[in-house]
Each structure stands twice: as structure tokens, then as C-alpha cells.
Amino acid sequence: MAVDEERIALLLDYENLALGAKDQLNGAAFDLGPVADALAERGRVVVRRAYGEWNSFESDARMLTRHHVELIEIPQRMGISRKNAADIKMVVDALEISFERDYISTFVIGTGDSDFTPLVHKLRERDKRVIGLGVGGSTSALLPPACDEFLFYDRLEGVEAGRKKASGRSRSRTKDDTGDDSGDDSEATARPRGDRPEDAERLVTRTLSGLQQNTGGAVQASMLKRAILRKDPTFSESDYGFRSFSELLANLENRAVIELSPGTAAGDPEVHFPDSAGGEEEQAFELLRTVVGGVEKRSGAPALSGLKDRMRKRDADFSEKRFGYSGFLQFAKAARTRGVIEMDWDDDADDYVVRVAG
Numbered sequence: 001m002a003v004d005e006e007r008i009a010l011l012l013d014y015e016n017l018a019l020g021a022k023d024q025l026n027g028a029a030f031d032l033g034p035v036a037d038a039l040a041e042r043g044r045v046v047v048r049r050a051y052g053e054w055n056s057f058e059s060d061a062r063m064l065t066r067h068h069v070e071l072i073e074i075p076q077r078m079g080i081s082r083k084n085a086a087d088i089k090m091v092v093d094a095l096e097i098s099f100e101r102d103y104i105s106t107f108v109i110g111t112g113d114s115d116f117t118p119l120v121h122k123l124r125e126r127d128k129r130v131i132g133l134g135v136g137g138s139t140s141a142l143l144p145p146a147c148d149e150f151l152f153y154d155r156l157e158g159v160e161a162g163r164k165k166a167s168g169r170s171r172s173r174t175k176d177d178t179g180d181d182s183g184d185d186s187e188a189t190a191r192p193r194g195d196r197p198e199d200a201e202r203l204v205t206r207t208l209s210g211l212q213q214n215t216g217g218a219v220q221a222s223m224l225k226r227a228i229l230r231k232d233p234t235f236s237e238s239d240y241g242f243r244s245f246s247e248l249l250a251n252l253e254n255r256a257v258i259e260l261s262p263g264t265a266a267g268d269p270e271v272h273f274p275d276s277a278g279g280e281e282e283q284a285f286e287l288l289r290t291v292v293g294g295v296e297k298r299s300g301a302p303a304l305s306g307l308k309d310r311m312r313k314r315d316a317d318f319s320e321k322r323f324g325y326s327g328f329l330q331f332a333k334a335a336r337t338r339g340v341i342e343m344d345w346d347d348d349a350d351d352y353v354v355r356v357a358g
Contacts, residue, residue, distance in 0.1 A: 006043025007104045013111035014052035020135030032067045034158035051086045112139035120146045150233040200240040209321040218270045281323045285340045293356045304352040
């Protein structure tokens with residue numbers, strides 16, 4: 001067994017997951033198999049617990065037992081809702097495990113309920129990695145950003161797709177079901193992000209640019225993936241049609257967006273931008289020259305602050321971060337250095353004023 005192998009505690013707010021799957025997957029039952037497969041790629045699951053009133057989920061209980069999950073019974077009690085009882089028990093168990101079992105490095109919290117967000121914060125304070133697990137469409141938008149990584153059950157390999165459109169409130173357990181409805185839009189469910197290839201390209205290049213700017217050293221593929229997950233814990237290269245992160249990077253290299261070179265560890269290459277980004281950087285500078293020249297002819301030298309929007313009207317995919325620049329100002333200064341434009345600070349405009357060079 002590898003010394004650095006992750007030990008995982010899996011804790012499931014089962015009623016939330018089961019009802020969420022039923023609502024969002026056309027009545028399909030929750031299946032732990034795809035979850036177990038996904039976690040097997042991340043480490044060794046040493047604790048498996050699910051919380052619920054099992055008289056209501058008899059067939060589910062048999063399925064969980066086959067996966068060696070310990071079933072924690074949460075009966076209906078006088079004076080306390082089953083939901084609150086399950087939440088409290090699960091939180092107490094998670095904290096107890098984190099204090100008593102130092103060898104457990106990762107917690108998987110299966111729920112879509114934002115009530116568990118403070119637990120996620122506390123576990124991370126204790127230097128534990130937290131992976132969230134929920135059903136898309138019934139997961140609070142507050143929960144995924146709090147986690148180190150978030151897995152949407154309905155996007156896992158082996159889960160039937162074909163979700164129906166949600167109508168009205170989800171029947172999965174959230175604050176709204178307890179009568180604590182503040183009307184705050186922050187409790188809206190998490191929305192699927194864009195899954196076009198250019199969205200993945202933009203996320204990778206922006207993250208790589210930031211890492212190069214802030215670390216000053218080589219950026220390994222593993223470092224890049226961790227940084228992307230910190231930005232978007234729901235990120236998965238499979239959403240963009242790639243089987244692995246290395247396959248996504250290879251695709252970007254083939255399109256001259258990035259370059260890969262051997263790293264210090266086998267299978268973990270260094271990632272950097274091409275010297276010329278396949279000639280596209282020069283095209284971007286030429287686009288800037290064209291936009292500035294056009295505005296100059298119509299209304300005089302433009303301010304820097306509006307130029308990026310004008311460039312995107314001509315090329316919607318333009319991003320200076322694709323070429324390794326941390327911001328548009330840095331890109332513009334690079335264009336000035338190359339003799340593409342001239343820039344001077346204007347106190348009256350409180351901005352740079354830009355002209356075509358020469």
C-alpha cells in the first residue's frame with residue numbers, strides 16, 4: 001500500500017441523496033456503485049456510514065449493505081425532526097472521526113444541503129480534505145465552493161443520464177423543507193457550468209497564467225489540476241469529453257494553446273505557454289492595433305478601460321490570459337513594448353489613453 005494513499009471517510013445524508021436522485025433522474029434509485037468507483041480512484045475508503053430512517057428505504061438499505069456501509073438509524077422522535085436528528089448525528093460523527101482518527105485524511109460528505117457547510121469549513125480547518133457529493137439540481141449553490149472537490153452524482157460514470165427538468169421545489173431536504181425560507185437567492189441550487197471545449201481551454205489558461213505569475217517557477221500538471229479544483233471544485237475533464245486531465249492537456253498542446261515538457265516526476269509534465277502561442281499572440285496584438293485605429297479615426301484616442309470589450313466584439317474568445325498575461329493592462333503594456341500601440345496616463349480621464357504606434 002502506498003505510504004501517501006488517501007484514507008477516506010464516507011458519510012451519507014441518505015434521504016437527501018435518495019430523494020434528490022429520484023427527483024432529478026426520472027425516479028431512478030440512488031446507486032452507491034458509481035460513487036464507490038469514483039472514490040476508489042481517489043484513495044481507500046475505510047469508513048462508510050449512511051444516515052436515515054431505513055424503514056422508508058428498505059431496498060436501498062440492502063444495496064448499501066452489499067457495499068459494506070454501516071447504516072445509522074435515525075428514527076422519528078418527539079420534538080425533533082428526522083432531518084435535524086440526521087444532520088446532528090452526522091456532524092457529531094464527522095468531528096469525532098476527525099479528532100480520533102488522524103490517519104483519515106479525506107472526508108466525503110454526501111448531501112446537497114447547505115446546512116453542512118460549517119462542517120466542511122471545520123474539517124478543512126483541521127487540515128482534512130473534503131469532497132462533497134450531491135445531486136445536480138438539488139444541491140445548494142453554497143455547498144460546492146466550500147469543498148476541495150465536489151462530485152455531482154448524476155455526472156458520475158455509470159449513472160443514468162436523462163434527467164427530467166425540475167418543476168417547482170425539489171423534494172430533497174433543504175432549508176426550505178423546514179420552513180426556514182429566507183427568500184435569499186444564495187440558496188438557489190447549483191447550476192451546471194458551460195461544458196464547451198473553449199470553456200475548458202479558458203479555465204486552464206487562466207489558471208496557468210495565475211500560477212506562473214504567483215509562483216515564479218515551473219508549473220506541473222498536478223499543481224495545475226489542484227489549482228483548478230480550488231477555483232471550481234465541481235471541475236471534471238470528463239464534462240468536456242476527455243477521459244483524463246492529461247488527455248485534456250495533450251489536446252490543448254496539439255492546438256498550440258500550451259506546451260508540455262518532462263517534469264521531475266514521471267507522468268507529471270511541466271505546463272507552460274508556447275513562446276508565440278502558435279502565432280495567435282501576434283494576431284491578438286494586431287487585433288488591438290485594428291480596434292485602437294478604428295476608434296481613433298471616429299472619435300479620437302480611446303481609453304484603455306473599454307478596449308477589451310471592443311476586442312471581444314470582434315473576437316468573442318479573446319483572453320489575454322491565454323497568452324500568459326495576468327490582466328489586460330499587462331497585455332497592453334506588452335503591446336506597447338512591441339511597438340504596436342502607445343499609452344499615456346491621462347489624469348482627467350483617470351485612465352490610460354491609447355493610440356496606434358508610429
